[in-house]
Amino acid sequence: MPKVLISDKMDPKAAEIFRQRGVEVDEITGKTPDELAAMIGDYDGLAIRSSTKVTKAILDAATNLKVVGRAGIGVDNVDIPAASAKGVVVMNTPFGNSITTAEHAIALMFALARQLPEADASTQAGKWEKNRFMGVELTSKTLGLIGAGNIGSIVADRAQGLKMKVVAFDPFLTPERAVEMGVEKVTLDELLARADFITLHTPLTDQTRNILSADNLAKTKAGVRIINCARGGLIDEAALKAGLDSGHIGGAALDVFVEEPAKASPLFGTPNFVSTPHLGASTSEAQVNVAIQVAEQMADFLVSGGVTNA
């Protein structure tokens, strides 16, 4: 019987599915890298979220490992070249938390448009600053989507429901798909010049790192509001801070940071800056979805060799 280790906190549905499908499963979370390396040799599969770092050292110790399953989208916590060199298949669940992440981007867009965190703090401090918080409507504003894949396309759909115009920069977006989504495919420069709000929905790669660099931020419309629920590293954080301080950038909401956990940042305390601690996928619905999907995919692979989302 194949044996899987669940090494990050995961919805109980995952263990239930492994067992139903004839896979033995242990749930042991919170281990140090050395402790994980000492135990990983017993397992054919490793199911993770974002806490476990599957490094080369872990993979070297994983003498029986055949598959790593990431309950979520990003596989940045897995050393993919080292896994490939060992013939270990790495799977993710690209769809399970897409809606949840898209909804978080929309929530942050509203938070920026109406300065909700500052207004909440001020009201609860007993100040009743009714004249301080003048917001903007989303209706008729242009939303610039950087990345129009699973999550970006859901954001576009929701934004259109809010009567926003959506322009998208994504080299993989075909003209046909853009028409289907009802978005206008544009170049990055065009998006920067036209968007009232910009939201990022792309993985962090060599091509996308610092896609909102100091130069590109300087090309944005005055007062632009920027949301990032994708990955830290897509925006130059120092340039973002400078843009907020100068007033050129009207607001920024980050769910993700270059360094995580982000316990300190020059951005903290900046007016019109909103942050959340990488909560993009954190809803009960999404966590059930990704747990079910990762367990089904891994069990399928271990029991019958089926490969999905690898």
Ligand code: MLT
């Ligand atoms: C993901 O990649 O699925 C999300 O960023 C969620 C996460 O890492 O926790």
